[in-house]
Amino acid sequence: MFVTSAYAQTAAPSAIEAHEGVAAGGGHEAFPPFNPEYFPSQLLWLAITFIAFYYFVKKVLLPRIGDTIENRRRTIAGNLEEAARMKEDADAAVAAYEQELADARARAHEIATKARDEARAKAENDRKKVEASLDGKLAESEKRIASVKASAMKDVGSIAEDTASMIVERLLGSVASKSDIAAAVKAARE
Amino acid sequence: MAADRVDPIHQFHINTIVPIHVGGYDLSFTNFSLFMVIAVVLSGGLLYWATAGRRVVPSRSQSVAEMTYEFSASMLKDSAGNEGMRFFPFIFTLFVFVLMANLIGMFPYFPTVTSQLIVTVALALVVFFMVMIAGFVRHGFGFFKLFVPSGIPVALLPLVVAIEIISFFTRPVSHSVRLFANMLAGHITVKVFAGFIFSLGSLGALGVAGAILPLIMVVGLTALEILIAFLQAYVFAMLACIYINDAIHPGH
Numbered sequence: 001m002f003v004t005s006a007y008a009q010t011a012a013p014s015a016i017e018a019h020e021g022v023a024a025g026g027g028h029e030a031f032p033p034f035n036p037e038y039f040p041s042q043l044l045w046l047a048i049t050f051i052a053f054y055y056f057v058k059k060v061l062l063p064r065i066g067d068t069i070e071n072r073r074r075t076i077a078g079n080l081e082e083a084a085r086m087k088e089d090a091d092a093a094v095a096a097y098e099q100e101l102a103d104a105r106a107r108a109h110e111i112a113t114k115a116r117d118e119a120r121a122k123a124e125n126d127r128k129k130v131e132a133s134l135d136g137k138l139a140e141s142e143k144r145i146a147s148v149k150a151s152a153m154k155d156v157g158s159i160a161e162d163t164a165s166m167i168v169e170r171l172l173g174s175v176a177s178k179s180d181i182a183a184a185v186k187a188a189r190e
Numbered sequence: 191m192a193a194d195r196v197d198p199i200h201q202f203h204i205n206t207i208v209p210i211h212v213g214g215y216d217l218s219f220t221n222f223s224l225f226m227v228i229a230v231v232l233s234g235g236l237l238y239w240a241t242a243g244r245r246v247v248p249s250r251s252q253s254v255a256e257m258t259y260e261f262s263a264s265m266l267k268d269s270a271g272n273e274g275m276r277f278f279p280f281i282f283t284l285f286v287f288v289l290m291a292n293l294i295g296m297f298p299y300f301p302t303v304t305s306q307l308i309v310t311v312a313l314a315l316v317v318f319f320m321v322m323i324a325g326f327v328r329h330g331f332g333f334f335k336l337f338v339p340s341g342i343p344v345a346l347l348p349l350v351v352a353i354e355i356i357s358f359f360t361r362p363v364s365h366s367v368r369l370f371a372n373m374l375a376g377h378i379t380v381k382v383f384a385g386f387i388f389s390l391g392s393l394g395a396l397g398v399a400g401a402i403l404p405l406i407m408v409v410g411l412t413a414l415e416i417l418i419a420f421l422q423a424y425v426f427a428m429l430a431c432i433y434i435n436d437a438i439h440p441g442h
Contacts, residue, residue: 061241
């Protein structure tokens with residue numbers, strides 16, 4: 001076949017092809033999809049384009065898209081891991097903070113207790129000291145009172161004797177003996 | 191060429207662009223060859239461009255490329271398991287090629303590569319022979335277990351085996367004709383309704399008014415055809431995945 005024009009080829013189909021064309025409504029020539037004249041050309045160019053595309057897909061496109069998707073998966077996994085690690089850190093920080101807070105609170109409590117105890121002890125001590133000094137002064141005062149009283153009481157006897165001897169002298173006109181008066185005063189005081 | 195405008199078959203005509211004849215075979219570079227090249231260059235170029243950023247947070251185009259990748263990967267993994275992933279480059283190529291060919295065909299004046307029977311037959315036969323070769327390489331004669339479903343009463347076995355063998359060998363036919371017929375019929379339907387617009391429009395004012403109905407039809411059909419372009423590419427690749435599963439797990 002040395003015809004070059006496509007129209008010339010399609011215009012001269014075999015009788016077998018022609019009746020297919022008529023059945024399909026093509027009219028005077030073969031229904032093109034069933035025309036075997038072009039099968040070699042279609043097959044050759046399909047093979048060339050399909051195989052070329054297959055190798056392009058296999059060598060370039062799929063590794064490229066696959067790598068991108070894999071890379072994304074890794075990035076997301078890595079980020080999630082990092083987020084988990086950061087959360088752990090944050091949790092640890094919170095725990096440390098709370099521990100410290102609790103410690104500080106305990107220490108504050110301890111300090112407060114100690115201060116209160118010290119203040120109480122000091123107050124107690126002061127009170128005791130004051131009481132002791134007051135007790136001392138009281139004892140001294142009582143001693144003085146007692147001595148004053150004793151000396152006063154001692155004087156009471158002699159005053160009573162003088163008074164009694166004077167009263168007796170005035171009433172009786174005689175002088176009573178000193179010893180009698182002393183015995184009488186003593187008896188009266190007891 | 192007024193007749194071409196209403197002739198629904200005209201869009202399937204093959205026109206030689208660069209004539210090549212070798213040993214009595216016509217290997218010319220035709221308009222369909224050109225659109226095979228365009229489909230491949232466009233899908234390859236788009237995917238290459240879309241994934242150039244390799245960004246962790248993908249751009250829209252990169253998202254589309256990755257969706258295509260993950261869609262076809264899950265399609266293959268769900269039907270053929272992890273061992274089937276060896277065929278992933280092939281399934282991805284097949285899916286993208288058929289999808290791109292179908293979608294390019296939706297442009298007016300552009301031929302639809304997948305509306306040529308020989309193209310879909312060739313693709314289906316590649317799948318068919320690949321499944322047979324892979325099945326025999328993996329399982330040797332164990333591959334014949336494919337034809338003997340387990341748990342069938344012995345009395346029924348000859349019948350079931352016969353049916354299984356017939357269904358296995360008719361697979362390339364149904365596989366290829368499904369895609370071919372869908373694309374062919376869809377494009378003919380659109381063209382027939384578009385032809386009504388042209389014919390009615392030449393009948394004067396009343397005809398122009400009447401042409402609105404087929405116009406609405408054409409718009410609706412075009413939308414449907416775009417859906418079918420996706421759907422048939424998916425079905426074609428999906429069936430290839432299911433057949434590959436037979437090569438890997440021949441026992442039912």
